Amino acid sequence: MSTLGHDVTIIEREERILKRVAATTTSQYFEKLHKKNGVKILASTSLVELLEKEGGVCGARFDNGSEIKTDLVICGIGIRPNQQLALDAGLTVNDGIVVTESCLTSDPNIVAAGDCARFPYCRNLIRLESVQNSIDQAEVAAATLFGRKMAYRPYPWFWSDQFDVKLQIAGLNVGFNRTVTRLGNRPGSESTWYFKDEKLLAVDAINDGRSFLIAKKLLENKNNPEMSKLEDSSFDIKALL
Ligand SMILES: Cc1cc2nc3c(=O)[nH]c(=O)nc-3n(C[C@H](O)[C@H](O)[C@H](O)COP(=O)(O)OP(=O)(O)OC[C@H]3O[C@@H](n4cnc5c(N)ncnc54)[C@H](O)[C@@H]3O)c2cc1C
Numbered sequence: 001m002s003t004l005g006h007d008v009t010i011i012e013r014e015e016r017i018l019k020r021v022a023a024t025t026t027s028q029y030f031e032k033l034h035k036k037n038g039v040k041i042l043a044s045t046s047l048v049e050l051l052e053k054e055g056g057v058c059g060a061r062f063d064n065g066s067e068i069k070t071d072l073v074i075c076g077i078g079i080r081p082n083q084q085l086a087l088d089a090g091l092t093v094n095d096g097i098v099v100t101e102s103c104l105t106s107d108p109n110i111v112a113a114g115d116c117a118r119f120p121y122c123r124n125l126i127r128l129e130s131v132q133n134s135i136d137q138a139e140v141a142a143a144t145l146f147g148r149k150m151a152y153r154p155y156p157w158f159w160s161d162q163f164d165v166k167l168q169i170a171g172l173n174v175g176f177n178r179t180v181t182r183l184g185n186r187p188g189s190e191s192t193w194y195f196k197d198e199k200l201l202a203v204d205a206i207n208d209g210r211s212f213l214i215a216k217k218l219l220e221n222k223n224n225p226e227m228s229k230l231e232d233s234s235f236d237i238k239a240l241l
Contacts (some may be wrong), residue, residue, distance in 0.1 A: 001074075002038045003163070009040040009068060011047055011060070023173070025181045025192050026204045030162060037163055079129070081116050094118060096127040101151040103141035111144050113137035119152060124174065128156060155220050157212075168212040171202030171219045180230040182237075184208035191215070193230055200224045210238075217241055 002008045010017065016027040017034075031041060042062070050073060051059035061067045083093040092098045092106035096118035103111045103119070114134035118127045136154060143150040158169045165188070176194035183190050184207065191211035194202040200223075203215035214237050218225060225240045 006072075007040075008038070009042060009070075010034065011045050011062065012041060012043045013046045015044045017041060017043065021169070021173075022204055023176075023179045023181075023192050023194065025179070025190075026167070026206070029190070029206055030165075030167070033163055033165055079115075081127070083116070086112070086116070094125070098125065101140075101153070102144045102149065103137060103152060104144055111141040113141040121154065121172070122174070126172070126174070128154070130156065130158060132157065155216065157216060165207055166209075168205045168209065169202060170205070170212055170216040171200070173202040176201050178227065180227055182211070182230055183233060184211060193225075193227075195224075195227060198224055198227075214238060214241060 012019075014020070016024065017031055018027045034041060045066075046063040047060055048063050049061040050057050051061060051067070057070060057073055059067050059069045060073065081096050083095075083097065086093050086097045086105070089110065090107065091110065091112075097105055097112040097116050099105055099112050099117045099119050101120050103113050103117065105112050114137060115127070115129045117137060118125045119137070133154060133156065137152050140150045140152040155170070156172055160167045171194070173194035175196050177197065178195045179192050180195075181190060181192045184205075186207060189206060189208040189211075191203055191205040191208045193200065193215070194204075200215075200218060202219075203211060205212035205215065217223075218240060223240065225237070229235045229240070230237070
């Protein structure tokens with residue numbers, strides 16, 4: 001929107017953007033990028049009301065009492081799944097339909113897959129909203145319906161294009177307690193590696209497709225690189241494979 005010449009303001013309830021999905025280094029990178037492109041960011045700010053005039057929106061009011069004028073609002077605030085149908089069918093739900101690794105619900109005759117399904121992942125129950133997840137999980141659900149034993153073991157990955165920067169994320173960083181950030185080979189490229197103790201959980205690669213692909217392979221092979229190697233900027237991470 002800002003490249004089209006519009007004044008853009010991002011309202012973020014948390015103290016930094018991307019807080020729910022990324023470490024501070026990744027947030028700071030994108031904060032700088034947006035600011036460089038003329039986008040204002042109001043962090044630690046919650047929307048409390050959209051102001052209307054003549055049937056359209058004309059402004060927004062925030063929890064600190066301040067207001068801004070606006071004529072267009074784009075909401076990206078997440079979703080809450082509608083689980084009424086599943087509830088009516090007597091299925092176990094918990095922010096989504098709870099399923100086993102075979103996509104079986106609490107009713108042995110019903111499977112669920114995709115955005116609506118909450119499934120086991122690294123000793124947690126999670127719900128993922130991505131095309132890759134819905135396709136891969138649907139294959140397992142179909143196998144289950146045909147009586148074949150198959151377990152859904154996802155290796156999640158995501159991407160986001162912001163201005164001329166590509167963010168690629170391999171894995172899920174839930175529960176991380178340590179991170180290492182490495183500069184990539186190209187100017188402006190970097191990657192942040194998330195660990196829980198010695199275990200590699202996820203990698204954010206910014207304009208750094210090479211690190212993304214290597215990280216994805218390491219995660220799929222359950223290969224946990226030593227953090228000290230990653231901290232060494234002269235170390236070629238390809239050697240980890
Ligand atoms: C704006 C937007 C951008 C996105 N961008 C990306 C992206 O870049 N990359 C990515 O990986 N993912 C992206 N996603 C997420 C992705 O679209 C979803 O994760 C994926 O479509 C989920 O597939 P699904 O089959 O679980 O659900 P859906 O695709 O939502 O399909 C569910 C279908 O069920 C139908 N339905 C609902 N209730 C009933 C009923 N009672 N009876 C019959 N039919 C019913 C719905 O109409 C719908 O057609 C995006 C989503 C949105 C909204």
